[in-house]
Amino acid sequence: MNDTIEIKVRVNGIDEAARLQANTTLLTFLRESLNLTGAKEGCNEGECGSCMVLLDGKAVNSCLILAAEVDGREIVTIEGIGNAKSLHPLQRSFLKHHAVQCGFCMPGMIITALGLIGEKADPSEGEIKTALAGNLCRCTGYEQIIQSIQAAAKQLRAQEQKASRRTA
Secondary structure (H helix, E strand, O other): OOOEEEEEEEEOOEEEEEEEEOOOEHHHHHHHHOOOOOOOOOOOOOOOOOOEEEEOOEEEEHHHOEHHHHOOOEEEOHHHOOEOOEOOHHHHHHHHOOOOOOOOOHHHHHHHHHHHHHHOOOOOHHHHHHHHHHOOOOOOOHHHHHHHHHHHHHHHHHHHHHHHHHHO
């Protein structure tokens, strides 16, 4: 018996289709089928946050979601928010505030922060800490990470205000 499924999904703005084993996780699909390796396999239990992606704008642990569950939906990975030539404000802020050491957890932290800022443009320190509760970092103190998110949120709000004044 061949338990395969076919999915169609939008990943980082690109429509993708694949035939997969029914028990394939979203993380495995992203890493092995699409070669998007920014989401990492850490604990594989949804406890470390290294596999975070945005699913329809909400930060989720991709190791806990079957690829079949994302059929017809939109996914954004760390690869979809910026690149070496054009970093996202969150990526720049993490570098500027020295919130990165080994880098293993950084994609998950940034995706989690992006999901939070998408829901709340001006998150408090407590809201940031709550959002990051599922993300583990073993190298950097969390203080720099919180500062990075606060600074990036402020920059994103300023950019949005500037853009809205131009269209008004």
